[in-house]
Amino acid sequence: MSGHLPDPRLSFEKTTLYIACQLNDWDPKKRDLNDSEASSTIEWHEPNELVNLMKQQGLRFPNRVDADESEMVKRALPYIEECLKVSSNLN
Helix, strand or coil: EEECCCCCCCCCECCCCCCCCCCCCHHHHCCCCCCCCCCCCCCCCCCHHHHHHHHHHHHCCCCCCCCCHHHHHHHHHHHHHHHHHHHHCCC
């Protein structure tokens, strides 16, 4: 993603990695407390919920064209839905 902030002299380029995955198991007690990320919060959001959260974030920061990344999740939805169908057929 690239764009300009309110001042056209303030251009930016941003790369965000998205990983589509399915949560199979989560036990917070198994977290390695020596890991530098151990204090971070891990949250799971269904794709449609995530789209709404990202849109709300975009509204909170109207001068930041990079604040709403919901388009990326919307583009992945057909792939996610297909994977869910395949997964449910295997079970």
